[in-house]
Structure formats: C-alpha cells, structure tokens
Amino acid sequence: MHQISIFSWFGFPIPMEERFKLIKEVGFDGVLLWWSDEYAEVDGDKLLHPDLARQKGLFIENIHTPIFRNNYLWEDGIDGDVLEKTLLECIEDCKRFEIPTAVVHITHGINPHPYNQIGISRIKRLVEVAERNNINIALENLRRPEYLDFIFTHIHSDRLGFCYDSGHEKCYTKGTDMLSKYGSSLMALHLHDNDGTEDQHLIPGEGLIDWGVVKKKLCEVNYSGAIALEITNEFSKNIDNQDPWAFLKRAYEAAKRLIP
Numbered sequence: 001m002h003q004i005s006i007f008s009w010f011g012f013p014i015p016m017e018e019r020f021k022l023i024k025e026v027g028f029d030g031v032l033l034w035w036s037d038e039y040a041e042v043d044g045d046k047l048l049h050p051d052l053a054r055q056k057g058l059f060i061e062n063i064h065t066p067i068f069r070n071n072y073l074w075e076d077g078i079d080g081d082v083l084e085k086t087l088l089e090c091i092e093d094c095k096r097f098e099i100p101t102a103v104v105h106i107t108h109g110i111n112p113h114p115y116n117q118i119g120i121s122r123i124k125r126l127v128e129v130a131e132r133n134n135i136n137i138a139l140e141n142l143r144r145p146e147y148l149d150f151i152f153t154h155i156h157s158d159r160l161g162f163c164y165d166s167g168h169e170k171c172y173t174k175g176t177d178m179l180s181k182y183g184s185s186l187m188a189l190h191l192h193d194n195d196g197t198e199d200q201h202l203i204p205g206e207g208l209i210d211w212g213v214v215k216k217k218l219c220e221v222n223y224s225g226a227i228a229l230e231i232t233n234e235f236s237k238n239i240d241n242q243d244p245w246a247f248l249k250r251a252y253e254a255a256k257r258l259i260p
Contacts (some may be wrong), residue, residue, distance in 0.1 A: 003226040004255045005030035005061045007190075008049065010243040011232035015043050016049060019244075020056040026248040028058070028255075030226055032190075035063035035090055035102070050097040062101035062138065062163075062188050070105045071112040074119040084122045091126065093137045103163045103188055106147050115150045123160075125150060129229045130159040136149040136188040138165050139161035143172045148182065159185035165230070167194050167201060179214070183221030189229035191258065200235035202240050203247075204254045211258060219260040227255045 002073050006023055008016065008031045020239055025032060032052050043049075050060055062227055072079040073086055082163040090102050104126075106119075139148055140163040148162070162182040169178050171194050179186070191214075193207030194200035204211055229251055 001023075002066055002224070002259045003029035003059070004252065005032060005059075005228045006248070006251065006255075007032045007034070007064075007224040007230045008053075009034055009039070009043070009232065010229075010248065011141065011234055012245075014244065016044050017052050017056075020053050021056055022244055022248055024056045024058055026245065027252045028248075030059040030061045030228075032061050032103075032228060032230070033099075035093065036066040038066075039231070047073075047093075050099065050197075060075060060097070060099045061100055061137075062103050063090060063094060064103045065105070065107060067105040072109045072162060073106060073122055074113040074116055076118050080118070080122065084125065087126055088129055091117070091129050091133060091135050091137070095133040099135075101187055103138045103140055103190075105140055105142060106151065107142055107144050110143055112144060114146050114149070120151065120154050124155055127155060127157050127160050129158060135159065135196070136161060136187050140165050140190065141176075141178045141182075142220045143167050143168070145162075145176060145178065152182070152185070161185040163188040163190060165190040165192075165211055166204075166214060166238060167192040167199050167207075167230070170194055170207070171196055171199050177217075179217040179221060182216065183225050184221070186221055186223055189223075189225070189228040192231045192254070194235075196207075201230060201232045203231050203236055203251045204229070206236065206238070215258055215260055218258075223260065227258050229255055 193202040
C-alpha cells in the first residue's frame with residue numbers, strides 16, 4: 001500500500017511543530033524536508049525538524065537540497081567547490097538523521113553553464129559518498145532535461161536516480177514524458193498541478209495536468225514509493241486556501257486519488 005507524504009512547506013507560515021501536527025492529523029504518513037537555511041526565519045533550525053516530524057508520527061521521505069546556486073555545479077572554481085561541499089554535507093546529514101534520499105537540482109534557471117566533465121566529476125564524487133552511506137540521490141527534472149540525459153549516460157549507480165516533478169514537466173518542458181523515460185530509476189515524486197504557464201504548485205486536479213495519465217504511468221513503471229505532494233496555497237483559487245486544515249485535507253483527498 002502506497003503511503004502519502006507532503007512537503008513541509010505548504011504555504012502557511014506557522015511553526016514547524018504545528019505544521020507537522022496538522023499534516024499528521026489530516027492523514028498524511030510522511031514529510032519531505034527543505035534542507036537549507038534560506039527560510040530559517042520562518043521554519044526554524046532544519047536540524048530540529050527530523051525529530052519534530054517523527055515525534056508527530058511522520059516518516060521522513062527525503063530532503064530537498066539547496067537550489068539557488070546549482071549552476072556552479074558545472075563550473076571550475078571556488079563557487080563550484082563550495083556547492084559540492086554543501087551537497088556532500090546534505091548526504092552526510094541524510095546518514096546522520098536516517099533519511100534515505102536527497103533530492104538535487106542540477107541546474108537553476110534557463111541558461112545554466114553547459115554540461116561538461118567538471119560537473120560529471122563533481123556528481124561522481126557525490127554518488128561515491130552516497131554509495132558509502134547507503135543514501136539515494138534523486139535528480140529532479142527542470143527546464144533543461146538534457147542535463148539528466150548527460151548525467152545518466154555517464155554515471156551508473158543504484159544510488160543515483162530520478163525525482164519526477166509533474167509541475168515542472170507541465171510548464172517547463174511541455175510534450176516530454178519524463179516518467180516513461182526515467183521511470184526505471186524513479187526514487188521520488190513531487191506531484192503538483194498548474195495551468196501550463198508557470199510553476200504554480202497547485203493541488204492535483206486544480207490545474208491542467210491529466211492525472212489519469214500520470215497515474216497510469218506510475219503503474220507502468222511499478223512505482224511503489226510514497227505519493228508525495230509539493231504544493232502551496234499561493235496560486236489556489238479555492239475559498240479555503242487560507243485555512244491550513246481545509247487546504248491540507250483537500251490535498252490529502254487529491255493524493256489518495258492518485259494511488260495506483
């Protein structure tokens with residue numbers, strides 16, 4: 001039976017302990033955690049979140065590593081070295097907090113540095129650490145899926161896989177079929193909806209994604225992991241989008257309908 005999880009940030013700036021409490025009470029089984037410090041003023045210390053979540057009876061499916069400087073992955077120099085060190089620390093934190101998977105963005109924006117052997121060497125070192133620590137690295141589909149092609153062509157490891165983001169596919173790479181292409185390496189899901197114009201992180205069913213097709217493809221690739229939502233209330237037009245309980249409940253019911 002598939003479990004159901006949700007990203008710990010769903011649009012309401014309430015204390016993290018209260019978020020976890022609501023998430024569990026609504027019916028979710030687990031959470032995905034943001035693993036960076038950009039939003040610490042709202043979220044608090046990320047190092048406390050694993051224990052807080054587990055105290056509320058939630059499992060931790062994965063962490064989301066930092067995203068804003070990831071083009072340096074493909075560049076030689078100190079900025080790339082710092083990014084690599086940060087990602088290595090994320091993998092080590094997964095081991096420390098017994099979290100099985102780290103989700104990684106391999107580019108940022110529309111015009112990243114061209115993919116090259118510098119980036120491959122960096123990712124190989126990350127994978128080697130992940131292998132030693134029995135941690136998965138799940139690479140997410142973004143605006144430039146050719147970078148995934150390049151990496152998966154050059155690096156083969158049971159610890160390197162794919163995180164499918166339904167919203168990114170709908171608004172950034174229309175007409176692609178990421179699930180069929182990389183489904184055999186699927187390690188994580190970021191399920192959310194949009195109208196095709198921008199990355200809106202709507203509850204599934206409130207945008208234009210054909211969820212019947214998504215569900216069918218999840219069956220075809222024999223996905224057995226959690227049905228994981230990455231949603232916020234920012235673009236929601238539903239009348240309850242300012243009520244965290246009602247918003248979460250609506251999201252949970254939508255997630256149940258996606259169980260293959």
